[in-house]
Amino acid sequence: xxxxxxxxxxxxxxxxxxxxxxxxxxxxxxxxxxxxxxxxxxxxxxxxxxxxxxxxxxxxxxxxxxxxxxxxxxxxxxxxxxxxxxxxxxxxxxxxxxxxxxxxxxxxxxxxxxxxxxxxxxxxxxxxxxxxxxxxxxxxxxxxxxxxxxxxxxxxxxxxxxxxxxxxxxxxxxxxxxxxxxxxxxxxxxxxxxxxxxxxxxxxxxxxxxxxxxxxxxxxxxxxxxxxxxxxxxxxxxxxxxxxxxxxxxxxxxxxxxxxxxxxxxxxxxxxxxxxxxxxxxxxxxxxxxxxxxxxxxxxxxxxxxxxxxxxxxxxxxxxxxxxxxxxxxxxxxxxxx
Numbered sequence: 001x002x003x004x005x006x007x008x009x010x011x012x013x014x015x016x017x018x019x020x021x022x023x024x025x026x027x028x029x030x031x032x033x034x035x036x037x038x039x040x041x042x043x044x045x046x047x048x049x050x051x052x053x054x055x056x057x058x059x060x061x062x063x064x065x066x067x068x069x070x071x072x073x074x075x076x077x078x079x080x081x082x083x084x085x086x087x088x089x090x091x092x093x094x095x096x097x098x099x100x101x102x103x104x105x106x107x108x109x110x111x112x113x114x115x116x117x118x119x120x121x122x123x124x125x126x127x128x129x130x131x132x133x134x135x136x137x138x139x140x141x142x143x144x145x146x147x148x149x150x151x152x153x154x155x156x157x158x159x160x161x162x163x164x165x166x167x168x169x170x171x172x173x174x175x176x177x178x179x180x181x182x183x184x185x186x187x188x189x190x191x192x193x194x195x196x197x198x199x200x201x202x203x204x205x206x207x208x209x210x211x212x213x214x215x216x217x218x219x220x221x222x223x224x225x226x227x228x229x230x231x232x233x234x235x236x237x238x239x240x241x242x243x244x245x246x247x248x249x250x251x252x253x254x255x256x257x258x259x260x261x262x263x264x265x266x267x268x269x270x271x272x273x274x275x276x277x278x279x280x281x282x283x284x285x286x287x288x289x290x291x292x293x294x295x296x297x298x299x300x301x302x303x304x305x306x307x308x309x310x311x312x313x314x315x316x317x318x319x320x321x322x323x324x325x326x327x328x329x330x331x332x333x334x335x336x337x338x
Contacts, residue, residue: 007038007079012338013132014321016068019057022322030136032082037139039094042151044130044336045073045159046324048184048265050123054325060268064125070321071336072098072122074130075154078142085139094142095154096130097161097294098122114165114291121289131321133338143294146302152335153308157297160306162263163189164297165290167197170236170261174198179234181226181250182241182264183211185311185333188218190238190263192306195219203231205246208329218307234258242266248273256280263287 011029014022032038049059050070057064074096078089101108101116108116123129145154163186172178176199180190183206194202204215205224212223224231226246235258237250242264251260251273260282277284300306311333316324324334 007134011133012318013069013128014071014318014336016054016057016064016070019055019064022054022325024318027132029134032080032085032136034083035085035139036082036136037078037085037089037094037142038080038082038134038136039074039076039096039142040079040134041074041130041132041338042076042093043074043155044071044338045152045155046071046321046334046336047073047159050129051325051327052265053123053125054322059265062125066126068123068125069128069131070123070325071129071131072124073155073158074098074122074135075145075151075157076135079134081139082136089139089142092142093145093147093149093151093154095145095157095294095298096122096135096137097141097143098130098137098158099289100138100141112291114289131318131336131338133318143298145298149298149301150309151337152312153301155335156308156311156333157294157301159185160189160193160297160300160308161290161293162186162287163193164293164300166190166238166240166261166263166287167193168293169285169287170238170259172197172199172236175200176236177201177203177232177234179203179205179231179237179250179253180215180220181205181237181239181243181246183208183215183223184240186263187238187240188215188311188332189306190240191215191219193300196300196305201234203234205229205231205250206241210329214332217310236261238263240264244270251282251284252276254280254282256282259283259285261285261287 099121101113231253
């Protein structure tokens, strides 16, 4: 390390040994390589993918075959830098963009580095994540945040980036009418970003009454019970539920020439009304993480245009990560504080 604060030799981390089995272990503190920084982790958000790995040991083709540290929504403070990094960054508070691409493939050169086939992404087997006291990352993927942005909010720039990217794909703008399915953390952030972008109507659909009422406080102009309410015609539909019935209902609500964006992780396959897609020229697309979103996310959080702290409903330490990964409908976002 070319420069550093005082750093211990070992650290604690929460390790997924097998589905449903977590263990706090001692590991050596990693050392930053060239153009890398070492970050003392302040907060890490828990995500649906962490829950899925914890419960099932896999997501699609990503299989946990050896012990894995989960957690890909981290913030913290730089405590050491590797060769080639300005030592002046030591002490800087940062939000970590958890996927570092190869920078050489056609997708990276085109700016779509989220599609890089060789991206190294936290908590995606076999890459360890951030449920640990320290992590290293490429220096340009440790984004500075103002001191008034909390550790929790800095960590939640990651799900905020998911919402920003979803709207980028949806083409949301001033006057748009947007339908969002699912009032979990991502759906609530999609609603908030829609409001920031000037959407005229923001409809949020969720089967849980409490979540629907929460959505009203996050920018929804109207809420829908999917079992009882039909959605009006909308310009864009963003699915954050992953539920096939929600996808089909939302697709039918989109106007001719509108856009459907699939964000939620659900069934690997589903039957879609191809004739309606073709005859109404509906654009149907997925999202895979994000690209070039952190500068916007930092500005939105720092200005107060989005309220990330209000998503947080609980905190746990490394010894209780399993509690955070056991779904509780009353919780919105549980943060790990290593």
